[in-house]
Amino acid sequence: MSAPxxxxxxxxVRFGGITALDHVSIDVAPGEIVGLLGPNGAGKTTLxxxxxxxQKPDEGRITLRGRDIQHLLPYERVAAGLSRTxxxxxxxANLTVRENLLVAQHRHLSxxxxxxxxxxxAWRRDEEEALARAERMLxxxxxxAWEAAYPQALSYGTTRFLELASVLSLNPKVLLLDEPASGIxxxxxxxxxxxxxxxxxxxxxxxxxxxxxxxxxxxxxxxVYALDFGRVIAEGSPAxxxxxxxxxxxxxxxxxxxxxxx
Amino acid sequence: MTEHxxxxxxxxxxxxxxxxxxxxxxxxxxxGLGAIALLPIPFGSFGFFVGQxxxxxxxxxxxxxxxxxxxxxxxxxxxxxxxxxxMVTGVAMASWGWPFWLALPLAAAATIPVSIIVGVTxxxxxxxxxxxxxxxxxxxxxxxxxxxxxxTGGQSGWIVHRPSPFRSDAxxxxxxxxxxxxxxxxxxxxxxxxxxRAMLAVRTNEREAQALGINVYKTKLxxxxxxxxxGGIGGAFLALLLTSVTRSAFQxxxxxxxxxLLVTVVVVGGIDRALGAFLGAVALVxxxxxxxxxxxxxAYFGIYSAALLVLFLLYRPGGLMQVARLQWRLIRARPRxxxxxxxxxxxxxxxxxxxxxxxx
Numbered sequence: 001m002s003a004p005x006x007x008x009x010x011x012x013v014r015f016g017g018i019t020a021l022d023h024v025s026i027d028v029a030p031g032e033i034v035g036l037l038g039p040n041g042a043g044k045t046t047l048x049x050x051x052x053x054x055q056k057p058d059e060g061r062i063t064l065r066g067r068d069i070q071h072l073l074p075y076e077r078v079a080a081g082l083s084r085t086x087x088x089x090x091x092x093a094n095l096t097v098r099e100n101l102l103v104a105q106h107r108h109l110s111x112x113x114x115x116x117x118x119x120x121x122a123w124r125r126d127e128e129e130a131l132a133r134a135e136r137m138l139x140x141x142x143x144x145a146w147e148a149a150y151p152q153a154l155s156y157g158t159t160r161f162l163e164l165a166s167v168l169s170l171n172p173k174v175l176l177l178d179e180p181a182s183g184i185x186x187x188x189x190x191x192x193x194x195x196x197x198x199x200x201x202x203x204x205x206x207x208x209x210x211x212x213x214x215x216x217x218x219x220x221x222x223x224v225y226a227l228d229f230g231r232v233i234a235e236g237s238p239a240x241x242x243x244x245x246x247x248x249x250x251x252x253x254x255x256x257x258x259x260x261x262x
Numbered sequence: 263m264t265e266h267x268x269x270x271x272x273x274x275x276x277x278x279x280x281x282x283x284x285x286x287x288x289x290x291x292x293x294g295l296g297a298i299a300l301l302p303i304p305f306g307s308f309g310f311f312v313g314q315x316x317x318x319x320x321x322x323x324x325x326x327x328x329x330x331x332x333x334x335x336x337x338x339x340x341x342x343x344x345x346x347x348x349m350v351t352g353v354a355m356a357s358w359g360w361p362f363w364l365a366l367p368l369a370a371a372a373t374i375p376v377s378i379i380v381g382v383t384x385x386x387x388x389x390x391x392x393x394x395x396x397x398x399x400x401x402x403x404x405x406x407x408x409x410x411x412x413x414t415g416g417q418s419g420w421i422v423h424r425p426s427p428f429r430s431d432a433x434x435x436x437x438x439x440x441x442x443x444x445x446x447x448x449x450x451x452x453x454x455x456x457x458x459r460a461m462l463a464v465r466t467n468e469r470e471a472q473a474l475g476i477n478v479y480k481t482k483l484x485x486x487x488x489x490x491x492x493g494g495i496g497g498a499f500l501a502l503l504l505t506s507v508t509r510s511a512f513q514x515x516x517x518x519x520x521x522x523l524l525v526t527v528v529v530v531g532g533i534d535r536a537l538g539a540f541l542g543a544v545a546l547v548x549x550x551x552x553x554x555x556x557x558x559x560x561a562y563f564g565i566y567s568a569a570l571l572v573l574f575l576l577y578r579p580g581g582l583m584q585v586a587r588l589q590w591r592l593i594r595a596r597p598r599x600x601x602x603x604x605x606x607x608x609x610x611x612x613x614x615x616x617x618x619x620x621x622x
Contacts, residue, residue, distance in 0.1 A: 074473060078475035086473070092467055092470065094466050103476075111457075113455070116457060117449070118448065127455070
């Protein structure tokens with residue numbers, strides 16, 4: 001493994017008496033797809049919240065490309081190259097599909113409010129660039145026909161792809177995806193795998209993936225971390241992880257039972 | 263592997279969408295605005311006075327559009343910003359002998375320190391708590407700034423005169439129309455820009471906005487600053503309209519009541535559209551001013567505007583802008599029904615107005 005792009009060391013997060021993250025350390029190499037595996041409440045989303053700056057850790061260190069990003073606010077981490085999606089997509093309900101993608105171009109633009117109000121050249125240049133970028137994303141997710149629609153007119157799966165296009169607009173170095181396949185149709189799940197791999201190949205970004213769809217997670221990941229009760233209980237290739245006795249007892253067995261009862 | 267292969271592979275192809283022709287709906291809208299702008303003419307000097315009032319409220323409404331409509335921050339101190347603008351204009355013109363065109367930028371700039379103080383507080387508060395905080399700020403300004411004799415000219419206030427060539431009612435109306443339309447154009451432009459979209463994003467989903475690289479604090483502060491400056495500009499023109507600026511108008515509870523009325527104006531017009539401020543101001547201020555003489559109407563104006571606020575929030579959250587859009591769609595789809603419906607709405611309002619005048 002080459003030098004890690006994202007390095008998370010000994011994170012500790014406590015909520016009252018509960019330790020949500022207990023000395024969690026993970027590494028993500030450039031261009032690597034890393035899967036996070038674990039039952040509900042294992043701390044996966046909390047880990048994402050801490051890495052993306054939405055949750056302050058009690059202890060620990062996070063570096064991106066060797067730079068300490070601990071003190072950065074979420075939007076500053078985006079500028080540093082760290083983007084994330086959320087478990088429940090909400091997007092901007094009062095903005096059209098196209099406007100949603102225009103919002104995502106924010107960090108590529110620089111014009112201020114005055115130049116917009118006076119329609120100065122800086123504003124015009126920004127708008128043209130934002131539109132060009134947004135339209136390229138519209139084509140990428142094949143949503144041209146829906147650009148003037150509002151998100152609630154789209155299927156949940158389509159909003160997932162729209163959200164993905166939004167975060168891709170940020171040109172991330174590391175992309176944190178929180179259950180991208182949850183709540184979407186099987187056909188869309190099947191399209192998601194190749195799409196994520198293509199995103200990695202085309203942009204060279206690393207992807208950290210939380211996913212309950214085991215076949216998707218295992219087929220996509222180069223490496224997998226298994227979490228339980230806020231601790232990393234195993235780390236390795238998908239093949240190694242599925243053989244790990246601790247993982248089998250804490251996660252795979254439990255899911256099978258949960259699925260059977262569901 | 264190049265870092266952003268997608269980007270390198272496809273050079274930016276710039277669409278010329280920023281400059282485009284007006285659609286037929288926009289042309290119809292412009293024609294409608296033109297007709298509204300001509301309304302005061304048959305009513306002479308009173309018509310122009312009401313028109314001037316409505317236009318001032320439209321300008322102040324734009325202040326609400328930016329802070330509440332775009333950024334989602336409920337501010338109930340817009341009229342305090344107007345008061346700062348009016349008082350500074352009064353001091354500069356009456357006490358220092360400045361010309362209006364120098365006093366105007368000073369009036370706008372004078373709001374900035376207050377916006378910063380409020381804005382820094384505002385970014386930490388949400389919804390109702392923010393609304394209450396702005397009310398408190400309005401009250402505090404009434405007890406400090408608007409009690410300070412050297413700024414407010416004491417009990418008697420300041421007498422200011424309109425600069426030539428805007429001394430006549432008609433010419434001042436035309437000036438205000440030009441200023442209001444220019445500001446509507448500016449605030450419209452803000453909506454489709456980096457900063458404006460950031461405001462809309464923050465209003466809907468702060469968390470998602472942050473995840474897309476938007477600085478939420480800076481965006482909210484910018485909204486307050488622009489809102490304050492627009493309020494200050496409105497206040498400067500308000501001073502010229504009133505000719506006598508006295509501090510009592512900007513003290514509790516009148517100042518809060520007026521700020522709340524401004525929110526109503528903008529909700530009725532269409533809260534997240536610049537033109538909505540104009541439509542709302544026309545709809546509400548014209549009624550308020552025309553029927554001031556009608557005893558019972560004036561007494562119930564508060565109830566009436568509150569009812570309008572609730573009805574619009576429930577049934578037409580997009581305000582008159584939404585009504586106009588729906589009406590236009592109906593006219594396009596079924597011309598006869600659409601035109602009949604439009605005529606009925608206009609007729610009903612004119613009829614009600616006539617009834618009020620007769621009854622008073």
